[in-house]
Amino acid sequence: MSAIISGIGWHIVGAASAASFYAPISKVKSWSWETTWAFAGLFSWILLPWVVTSFLIDDFASFYSVVDSKAFWGMFLFGAMWGVGNVNYGLTMRYLGMSLGIGIAxxxxxxxxxxxxPIINGTFGTLITTTSGQITMGGILVALAGIAIVTYAGHQKEIALGTTAQEFNLKKGLFLAVMCGIFSAGFAFGLEAATPxxxxxxALGINPLYAMLPSYGIIMGGGALVNLSYCFIRLAIKPDLSIRNDLSQPMTGLLINGSLAALGGIMWYLQFFFYAWGEASIPEHxxxxxxxxxxxxxxxxGGVVGLLLAEWKGVGSRPVRILCIGMLVIVGAANLVGLGMANA
Structure with missing residues (x-):
């Protein structure tokens, strides 16, 4: 039971890092979003995954040689799928706004x-016929209800603050949000393919907490290819964008912007670093x-960070109450999942 509690706790630590990573990135001045995102991604998708792996593995060639090409390309392509989801994420915000877009996606x-x-592996039937599996599935449904409540609260906040999507289009936004959600799940599929x-x-004796980390360079490499291609193509073809202009500011400004973007990238990577710790503590079945x-x-x-950063200031008490109810429902969902695991 203590391992399960520890696993849930590490997932929360990783989620907190994910919810906070954009705070330093939002402070970057005089850089286009494309340059900022690419620079942050250099740290989160390329440098950190391989630096961490280099501390775990001495001989890359012999280690990765045992992984067959099917598994390798599976991880990379699922990572690319996840990268497409990341690109759609920004477009979803454009047509639905932050709250609706994030909630649906x-x-x-x-x-x-x-x-x-579990559906692909053929274990879904067993899952829904066991008491532990049913409790865990109930936790998933409760989590979805909590996300819906938090999304509604966020939408009420946007209405109260007069914040609207740049080009609100419900039909187009819903389509992109669903596509973003489907493609973003590619990371979960990549982790499934990373079992070898x-x-x-x-087998090499690496601590189970770190056993999944050597796969991140491959999975995130696929995502990096999609994201960086998108950023650099836009920088090349859009007349109002130029990486040369972004990098032409004084050295002090470059150092500040680079540090903020790098910090955001590091925080983004840490979400999956601690995901690996949480995953190692949860029963395999x-x-x-x-x-x-x-x-x-x-x-x-994300709701907690928003409250701490005073993003809900001036919206009135009702949206904040709804937000708190949604967060409590999500906490309840995590407890249900933990209960299901404890009864496995």
Whole structure:
């Protein structure tokens, strides 16, 4: 039981890092979003995954040689799928606004990323016929209800503050949010495909808490290819964007912007660093719940961060009360999932 509690706790730590990573990025001045995102991504998708792996593995060539090409390309392509979801994420915000966009996208990501692996593996039937599985499934449904409540609270906040989407389009926004949710679940599928690397890590004597980390360079490499291509293509073809202009400011400004973007990238990577710790603590036959814990924790921590940063100031007490109710429901969902695991 203590391992399960520890696993849920590490998922919350990772989710808190995910919910906070954009705070330093939002402070970057005089850089285009594309340059900022690419620079942050250099740290989160490329540098940190391989630096961390280099501390765990001495001989990359011999270690990765045991992974067959099917598993390798599976991880990379699922990572690219997740990268497409990241690009759609920004477009979803454009047409639906932050609250509706995030709520719908994360809700779809939670369902797809949580339920598809056991369906594909043929274990879903067993899952819904056992008491522990049914309790865990109940926790997933409660988490979705909590996300819906938090989303509604956020939408009420936007109305109170007069914040609207740049080009509100419900039909287009819903389509993009669903696509974002489906494609973003690619990371969960990539982790499922990374089982051979996890097994190789354990065989090498690597601590189980770190066993999944050597797969991140491959999965995130696929996401980096999509995200960086998108950023650099826009910088090349959009007349109002130029990386040369972004980098032409005084050295002090470059150092500040670079540090803020790098910090955001590091915080973004840390969400999956601690995801690996949480995943290592959850019983393997209930590993499908890891993604649910991460995504619902992301919404929970996002609400807490928003309150701490005074983003809800001036909206009135009703939206804040609804937000708190939604967060309590998500906490209840995590407890249900923990109860289901304890009865496994």
């Amino acid at each position: 994360i809700g779809v990501t939670l369902v797809v990323g949580t339920l598809m692996p 690397i996890k097994d190789a890590s354990l 209930l590993s499908f719940a890891n993604w649910m814990l991460h995504m619902s924790g992301y919404v929970l921590c």
